[in-house]
Amino acid sequence: GAGVSQTPSNKVTEKGKYVELRCDPISGHTALYWYRQSLGQGPEFLIYFQGTGAADDSGLPNDRFFAVRPEGSVSTLKIQRTERGDSAVYLCASSLTGSVSYNEQFFGPGTRLTVL
Amino acid sequence: DAKTTQPPSMDCAEGRAANLPCNHSTISGNEYVYWYRQIHSQGPQYIIHGLKNNETNEMASLIITEDRKSSTLILPHATLRDTAVYYCIVRVDQGGSEKLVFGKGTKLTVNP
Numbered sequence: 001g002a003g004v005s006q007t008p009s010n011k012v013t014e015k016g017k018y019v020e021l022r023c024d025p026i027s028g029h030t031a032l033y034w035y036r037q038s039l040g041q042g043p044e045f046l047i048y049f050q051g052t053g054a055a056d057d058s059g060l061p062n063d064r065f066f067a068v069r070p071e072g073s074v075s076t077l078k079i080q081r082t083e084r085g086d087s088a089v090y091l092c093a094s095s096l097t098g099s100v101s102y103n104e105q106f107f108g109p110g111t112r113l114t115v116l
Numbered sequence: 117d118a119k120t121t122q123p124p125s126m127d128c129a130e131g132r133a134a135n136l137p138c139n140h141s142t143i144s145g146n147e148y149v150y151w152y153r154q155i156h157s158q159g160p161q162y163i164i165h166g167l168k169n170n171e172t173n174e175m176a177s178l179i180i181t182e183d184r185k186s187s188t189l190i191l192p193h194a195t196l197r198d199t200a201v202y203y204c205i206v207r208v209d210q211g212g213s214e215k216l217v218f219g220k221g222t223k224l225t226v227n228p
Contacts, residue, residue, distance in 0.1 A: 004159070031214060042203055042218030043160065056215060089158050095214070103217060105161025 002026065004093050004108035012114045013082055021077040025094030028069060032075050034067055035059075036092040043091055067091060082115045090115070101108045120204045122222045128198075130228050134191040141185040147208045149180060150216070151189045153200040158205065160218075163189065183195030194226045 035043035045059040069075040093105040130133040203221040
């Protein structure tokens with residue numbers, strides 16, 4: 001079946017611009033996560049949705065970052081006034097439920113964001 | 117979540133067993149040990165998890181010491197496609213927060 005998909009696969013933008021990154025989770029998965037990964041580092045947690053609501057947004061670095069999941073399926077990560085330090089691969093993952101501690105997360109291929 | 121320590125890199129010959137160690141000396145009684153791997157330019161992929169018993173699936177085996185302070189992921193017959201970064205993660209259900217906390221992992225290179 002279809003896995004987690006992310007669009008675009010690559011995004012190049014200029015400093016100060018606004019960007020939106022999209023994630024399509026596996027159908028039926030109620031939990032959705034955003035991570036970002038800088039070169040040579042492991043993924044870093046940003047935000048976790050259970051259904052439509054953000055259950056944990058403690059990883060968002062500042063108020064330029066915002067994410068939504070209005071219908072409990074597709075999610076959009078929004079970054080305002082981008083900075084060069086925002087350049088990274090942004091990963092999305094989904095899981096069947098967020099209520100069981102050993103639940104497997106399925107990751108998408110990521111969106112590579114480059115801020116010039 | 118408890119901190120984990122892994123060697124930065126390891127090499128293995130194709131067809132041989134790859135044994136990847138992980139130290140998690142501050143693990144709590146209700147924390148699970150997870151392993152994920154990330155092949156170049158792809159998202160991480162779940163491999164296996166365990167609490168205190170050894171576990172085996174079609175991909176790997178997980179050996180957890182009796183005191184639970186360390187574990188070893190075993191790929192019994194490594195192939196070139198197993199070349200990846202392997203992450204050991206210790207995780208507890210924090211009242212609904214299901215995030216994974218990744219370290220830098222171990223870069224495993226399988227050589228022909």
